[in-house]
Amino acid sequence: xxxxxxxxxxxxxxxxxxxxxxxxxxxxxxxxxxxxxxxxxxxxxxxxxxxxxxxxxxxxxxxxxxxxxxxxxxxxxxxxxxxxxxxxxxxxxxxxxxxxxxxxxxxxxxxxxxxxxxxxxxxxxxxxxxxxxxxxxxxxxxxxxxxxxxxxxxxxxxxxxxxxxxxxxxxxxxxxxxxxxxxxxxxxxxxxxxxxxxxxxxxxxxxxxxxxxxxxxxxxxxxxxxxxxxxxxxxxxxxxxxxxxxxxxxxxxxxxxxxxxxxxxxxxxxxxxxxxxxxxxxxxxxxxxxxxxxxxxxxxxxxxxxxxxxxxxxxxxxxxxxxxxxxxxxxxxxxxxxxxxxxxxxxxxxxxxxxxxxxxxxxxxxxxxxxxxxxxxxxxxxxxxxxxxxxxxxxxxxxxxxxxxxxxxxxxxxxxxxxxxxxxxxxxxxxxxxxxxxxxxxxxxxxxxxxxxxxxxxxxxxxxxxxxxxxxxxxxxxxxxxxxxxxxxxxxxxxxxxxxxxxxxxxxxxxxxxxxxxxxxxxxxxxxxxxxxxxxxxxxxxxxxxxxxxxxxxxxxxxxxxxxxxxxxxx
Amino acid sequence: xxxxxxxxxxxxxxxxxxxxxxxxxxxxxxxxxxxxxxxxxxxxxxxxxxxxxxxxxxxxxxxxxxxxxxxxxxxxxxxxxxxxxxxxxxxxxxxxxxxxxxxxxxxxxxxxxxxxxxxxxxxxxxxxxxxxxxxxxxxxxxxxxxxxxxxxxxxxxxxxxxxxxxxxxxxxxxxxxxxxxxxxxxxxxxxxxxxxxx
Numbered sequence: 001x002x003x004x005x006x007x008x009x010x011x012x013x014x015x016x017x018x019x020x021x022x023x024x025x026x027x028x029x030x031x032x033x034x035x036x037x038x039x040x041x042x043x044x045x046x047x048x049x050x051x052x053x054x055x056x057x058x059x060x061x062x063x064x065x066x067x068x069x070x071x072x073x074x075x076x077x078x079x080x081x082x083x084x085x086x087x088x089x090x091x092x093x094x095x096x097x098x099x100x101x102x103x104x105x106x107x108x109x110x111x112x113x114x115x116x117x118x119x120x121x122x123x124x125x126x127x128x129x130x131x132x133x134x135x136x137x138x139x140x141x142x143x144x145x146x147x148x149x150x151x152x153x154x155x156x157x158x159x160x161x162x163x164x165x166x167x168x169x170x171x172x173x174x175x176x177x178x179x180x181x182x183x184x185x186x187x188x189x190x191x192x193x194x195x196x197x198x199x200x201x202x203x204x205x206x207x208x209x210x211x212x213x214x215x216x217x218x219x220x221x222x223x224x225x226x227x228x229x230x231x232x233x234x235x236x237x238x239x240x241x242x243x244x245x246x247x248x249x250x251x252x253x254x255x256x257x258x259x260x261x262x263x264x265x266x267x268x269x270x271x272x273x274x275x276x277x278x279x280x281x282x283x284x285x286x287x288x289x290x291x292x293x294x295x296x297x298x299x300x301x302x303x304x305x306x307x308x309x310x311x312x313x314x315x316x317x318x319x320x321x322x323x324x325x326x327x328x329x330x331x332x333x334x335x336x337x338x339x340x341x342x343x344x345x346x347x348x349x350x351x352x353x354x355x356x357x358x359x360x361x362x363x364x365x366x367x368x369x370x371x372x373x374x375x376x377x378x379x380x381x382x383x384x385x386x387x388x389x390x391x392x393x394x395x396x397x398x399x400x401x402x403x404x405x406x407x408x409x410x411x412x413x414x415x416x417x418x419x420x421x422x423x424x425x426x427x428x429x430x431x432x433x434x435x436x437x438x439x440x441x442x443x444x445x446x447x448x449x450x451x452x453x454x455x456x457x458x459x460x461x462x463x464x465x466x467x468x469x470x471x472x473x474x475x476x477x478x479x480x481x482x483x484x485x486x487x488x489x490x491x492x493x494x495x496x497x498x499x500x501x502x503x504x505x506x507x508x509x510x511x512x513x514x515x516x517x518x519x520x521x522x523x524x525x526x527x528x529x530x531x532x533x534x535x536x537x538x539x540x541x542x543x544x545x546x547x548x549x550x551x552x553x554x555x556x557x558x559x560x561x562x563x564x565x566x567x568x569x570x571x
Numbered sequence: 572x573x574x575x576x577x578x579x580x581x582x583x584x585x586x587x588x589x590x591x592x593x594x595x596x597x598x599x600x601x602x603x604x605x606x607x608x609x610x611x612x613x614x615x616x617x618x619x620x621x622x623x624x625x626x627x628x629x630x631x632x633x634x635x636x637x638x639x640x641x642x643x644x645x646x647x648x649x650x651x652x653x654x655x656x657x658x659x660x661x662x663x664x665x666x667x668x669x670x671x672x673x674x675x676x677x678x679x680x681x682x683x684x685x686x687x688x689x690x691x692x693x694x695x696x697x698x699x700x701x702x703x704x705x706x707x708x709x710x711x712x713x714x715x716x717x718x719x720x721x722x723x724x725x726x727x728x729x730x731x732x733x734x735x736x737x738x739x740x741x742x743x744x745x746x747x748x749x750x751x752x753x754x755x756x757x758x759x760x761x762x763x764x765x766x767x768x769x
Contacts, residue, residue: 196600196603226603229607230607230611230612230613231611232614233611247709248709249622249706254705256622260621260622
């Protein structure tokens with residue numbers, strides 16, 4: 001109980017003088033330091049990403065080569081297939097995108113970028129990671145219980161998800177809900193921390209418009225998360241009661257309503273897209289300004305469009321339900337709001353392109369990732385316009401076109417955005433430079449196969465290939481030779497892409513062990529985190545916290561001889 | 572500072588350093604938490620409203636009626652508890668020790684509310700309204716139970732504030748943090764009463 005009460009004592013700050021030697025468990029297992037908690041989130045997220053990728057490999061092999069004995073998994077049974085697909089989706093969104101983009105980057109960057117020594121609630125922060133870890137253990141453990149892991153798809157529509165005879169899973173479905181709910185509690189605690197820290201412990205002189213964009217974006221994303229997660233938590237409790245207590249919230253025979261779950265789920269589910277998008281957009285803003293040596297074109301525009309997107313994102317959820325039997329007049333309304341939301345996002349993209357225009361661009365690895373983010377996300381966004389129009393969606397619904405569309409949004413967000421941020425801040429996190437050539441090799445071997453996975457799936461989806469089908473051989477019109485060829489192309493590309501990640505892990509470990517020292521500010525960037533030592537010590541600036549004098553993106557300023565002007569340098 | 576023996580408030584490390592803050596950390600953090608809780612209850616209550624509106628016959632014919640007169644009385648008790656807490660906060664800024672009585676009254680009335688609800692549950696179950704007997708029972712216990720859980724946690728925070736007050740180390744922001752949650756519990760109840768009982 002005492003853990004969760006925000007008190008105004010400076011918990012965990014008493015030892016900032018550096019006199020107190022911390023034990024191993026204080027420093028690495030139960031840390032209060034925001035940087036160590038960020039690393040815990042980062043590496044847990046990466047571990048889960050490897051698992052999620054392995055699941056994708058297993059079910060893609062089944063689709064490309066039906067009935068094959070998949071190396072590393074074995075024969076994929078129908079129940080296995082359902083569990084793999086469900087867990088791939090859940091893990092990649094809730095245990096990879098969110099912990100890495102919001103929790104890891106938020107924990108690492110917010111205090112450093114606003115010139116604070118730590119989060120305002122370090123103990124809440126530690127509790128947040130512990131709950132998150134527990135949730136990750138529960139979702140993985142569900143593979144080993146009787147009946148296996150949840151097989152009701154990551155959207156968990158009832159009655160499929162509430163009745164064991166439909167989803168073919170027993171206790172695994174309740175474990176899935178429990179894990180998701182705990183994960184939400186963890187991010188709720190984290191979000192409270194991020195917003196309060198960014199609002200209350202900024203360096204002196206750092207006004208609202210001097211906050212780096214990535215911090216703003218994580219704050220806005222946290223607010224969106226907190227506003228949207230309540231209804232889904234309510235729905236989760238109701239679904240758990242339906243499964244375990246025999247209530248009938250979603251059972252139409254006994255007075256319930258199965259469509260109710262879809263509303264509760266997508267009221268959260270759609271803002272969730274922007275919850276993970278915004279931090280990635282913020283990371284790209286920071287990377288792009290540094291590597292094009294230009295001020296962000298329209299700082300306030302990006303901020304206002306992010307807020308506008310956030311507000312609109314609460315009004316679009318029923319575009320997931322065009323075929324669920326909602327009133328066609330409602331479908332018109334949601335079509336309009338869905339197409340409207342592309343306006344602020346498009347404006348954001350224009351701002352980024354304008355930032356690049358006339359800049360002195362250097363193509364370091366982080367910059368390549370940032371540019372790829374813009375390019376790939378645009379494909380995801382434009383195909384979203386097709387699906388947002390209800391007339392078209394009725395044909396496209398539940399085909400691979402939808403699947404390819406949301407992978408073209410989530411992949412740039414969760415993978416490309418993360419790589420942009422990770423390679424950009426790696427020198428700060430570990431004090432070493434990454435190998436740029438290996439980084440570029442890894443970049444191209446990830447981006448090209450990524451497109452070769454999902455471009456064929458657009459074609460297959462437009463040809464009518466439905467999702468969530470275990471074996472297309474049972475559907476003669478969907479197992480034509482050219483379709484099977486495209487499926488195999490996608491699967492082989494996936495294997496190449498997963499293999500290419502070994503380059504990344506090798507590069508990380510090699511650079512961490514024996515890379516050249518980075519120094520404080522290898523990219524010559526102007527934000528505050530680059531004025532701390534690399535890696536920053538406990539307390540970030542033991543010599544005294546910095547003071548802020550100007551905005552975050554003062555590159556190539558005419559009044560300053562150097563091409564960057566650090567935020568903490570007096571005029 | 573009227574009580575001379577009262578120790579000076581603990582200053583946060585960064586209060587000398589950094590932008591001046593408008594709201595204390597605790598109050599801001601708790602307000603954000605309450606924001607999520609408002610959406611949690613909004614989700615449950617609107618789900619109930621939709622199910623109720625789309626039912627052919629409402630309320631379910633073979634189910635007991637919810638006791639709205641007794642609950643109206645209980646609603647008044649909860650509201651009064653919120654008023655006492657407000658008085659306690661006001662007195663705390665003037666004379667810290669005089670805040671004890673209204674805080675005690677707020678806790679007492681809050682405890683009364685929870686116990687009264689528990690008694691009501693027992694009698695409803697005796698009359699045949701259970702979690703699984705009908706969709707009305709499912710939603711009734713879900714929404715009222717979630718509210719009661721919040722009430723119990725908030726009373727725990729108030730009791731902790733009372734102990735700190737008696738020990739002489741209660742900070743205004745600590746009392747305000749607990750109060751934010753309690754005002755939420757008090758403020759959410761009339762909405763629940765209106766949508767669920769009436």
